[in-house]
Amino acid sequence: MSVQSLYQQKRMPATDAIRVVKNGDTIVVPTAVGEPPALLTALSEARRDFRDVQISQILPVRKYGYLDPETAEHVRHSAYFFSGVTRPGGQAGWIDYIPAFFSELPALINRNLSPADVVFSLVSPMDEHGYFSLSLAPDYTMAAIAKARAVVLEVNPNVPFANGNCHIHISQVTALTESEDPILEVGLPKIGPVQEAIGKYVAEMIPDGATLQIGYGGIPDAVVMQLTHKHDLGIHTEMVGDGIMTLVEAGVITNRKKNYHPGKMLATFALGSKKLYQFMHRNPSLEMHPVDFTNDPFLAGQNDNLHAINATMQIDFIGQCGSESLGFAPYSGTGGQSDFVRAANRSNGGKAFIVLPSTAKNDTISRIVPTLSPGTHVTTSKNDINYVVTEYGVAQLRGKTAQQRCAALIGIAHPDFRSELRESAKRMNLL
Structure with a gap:
């Protein structure tokens, strides 16, 4: 049977396609804009x-x-990482x-530690060989x-067809x-003067020819x-x-100096913007890969001069970073921060930057604290931390004693x- 015949055989309205789901199933959905809106809307309407x-x-x-929360017994979200739309439910417990x-999520699925019965995904149109991207x-x-019993795709002509290990054949598709x-x-x-100041410190420490990992947020964008x-x-x-x-577009990123996958940008x-998605379409300089390839610290660390830039919300005197919760209340998730901090630490010439404004709530709270708030989820450990940057400067912590770290962070x-902070450090015998 031709790939076009297979396509027509499996094509159906979203209201029918969701019926492959059985009670008790776990549906895996891709990150962010990879989620399929028509399928998730149809499932929402039929959730009862x-x-x-x-x-x-x-x-x-x-x-x-x-x-x-009223229908969580029917269809319930389980977060690998919270966003603005799921954070209230995470903090309320439903x-x-x-x-x-992030790098280990595929392994959790492969080893049946995290279930994956059905996949819902947004994809590009099928190519002449029967592949979607x-x-x-x-x-x-x-x-x-x-691993899934059933794979359900939402095909959209606005989705780019990218290169890399990101393709599925029509024969693998259920509906x-x-x-x-x-x-x-x-x-x-939003980027303000604080973000700009932090970005300037980091940018000054990035040499020509470096390979970058850039997290999401105002400060990483200020660096860019x-x-x-x-x-x-x-880019890796x-x-x-x-x-x-x-x-x-400015000619700054060429990937020519990369020693690991030279000439290619890698991302997961x-x-x-719409312009970005168009930029990705069949772009030979960009490859999209699974996260156990892009974020694996051993693989990413094979890039010489890997510079990783990620944000945190709070850091204590010993260098522990709380990047994903407000005390015990979940806020986001581990994500790839630890992956790339470790990768940059492995990299020959690499630097791992943790960036944060010095204060929160209109300068009423210090983000540099003697100890993390009770219950805070530690994201980057004291043993992994390297450079910490606020609008007041750079503290290099890796290899430093506890007392040296404390003094540098207070600075x-x-x-x-x-x-x-100095008074607290004296009481803790750190100054």
Whole structure:
């Protein structure tokens, strides 16, 4: 049977396609804009027909009807990483979460530690050979496809066909539906003077020819904005966004100096504008791969001069970073921060940057603290931390004693809190 015949045989409305789901199933959905809106909307509308169905995903970007505490016994979200639409449910307890390094999610699925009965994914149109591209987020979804009983695709002509290990053949598909809505666009975060100051410190420490991993947020984007005078930068990251595309267009990112996959940008999900998604389409310089390839510290660390830039919310005197919770209340998730901190530490010439404003809540709270708030989930450990950057400077902690770390961090704290922090350090015998 031809691939076109197979396609027509498996094509159906979203309301029919969701009926492959059985009670008790776990549905795996890709990161962010890789989620299939028509399928998730249809499932939401029919959620009371199901019982004990779970949806596992990183960073949902739309508030679907199934995100409802009143119907959680029918269809319930299980977060690999919280977003704005799932955070309230996570903090209230009717959305649960799975603590894990982003790089290890495929292994959890492969080893049956995290279930994957069904996959729902947004994909590009099928090519002449019968392949679709999961260009927006192959992440853990490729592993789920290999394990799932059923794979349901939402085919959308606005999804780019990207290169890399992100393709699925029509013969692997159980059912498919079609949609034409524009891919959700996610704008750049707000950048103010604090973010610019932090970005300047980091940018000054990135040499020509470095390979970058750039996390999401105002400070990483502020770094990107200040790299326009650099030369021959490379990309090995988890997220490709508009900032990276802008540096490619400016001739700053060439990937020529990369010693690991030279000439290629590597990422596992995309988040940005319509222009970014068009930029990805059959772009020979970009490859989208599963996260156990992009984020594996051993593999990513084979890039010489890997510079990883990630944000945290709180850091204590010993160097522990709380990047994913407010005390015990979940806020986001582990994601790839630890993956790339460790990768940069392995890299010959690499640097791992943890960036944060010195204060929160209009300068009323110091983000540099003697000890993390009770219950805080530690994301980057004291043994992995390297460079910490605030708007007041850079503290290099790796290899330093506890007392040296404490003094260095107080030195980049907001001036209004330094005296108080010194007193705390003296009581802790750290100064």
